[in-house]
Amino acid sequence: MNNIQIKKEFNAPVEQVFDLLSKHSTYNVAFAPVQVVRVKDSEDPERPDGIGSVRRMGFGPIKPFQDY
Numbered sequence: 001m002n003n004i005q006i007k008k009e010f011n012a013p014v015e016q017v018f019d020l021l022s023k024h025s026t027y028n029v030a031f032a033p034v035q036v037v038r039v040k041d042s043e044d045p046e047r048p049d050g051i052g053s054v055r056r057m058g059f060g061p062i063k064p065f066q067d068y
Helices: 014-021 024-030
Strands: 035-040 054-059 062-067
Touching: 014 024, 024 035, 024 054, 035 062
Parallel strands: none
Antiparallel strands: 035 054, 054 062
16 A cells, blocks of 8 residues: 655644645645545535545646545
């Protein structure tokens, strides 16, 4: 299993950071210039970024990293 570890400090309360990181679309802001797209929604229509969702990360059209 491959993995990537990213260390980043946020000048914000833990609750706000957790909320930011629980939404795939906000990764584009938090980890710029890395781009993130959700390629599969979770089974819960009210929480498309929830358990079972899949995102791809990379730069431009090349997004080799997939996160479950």
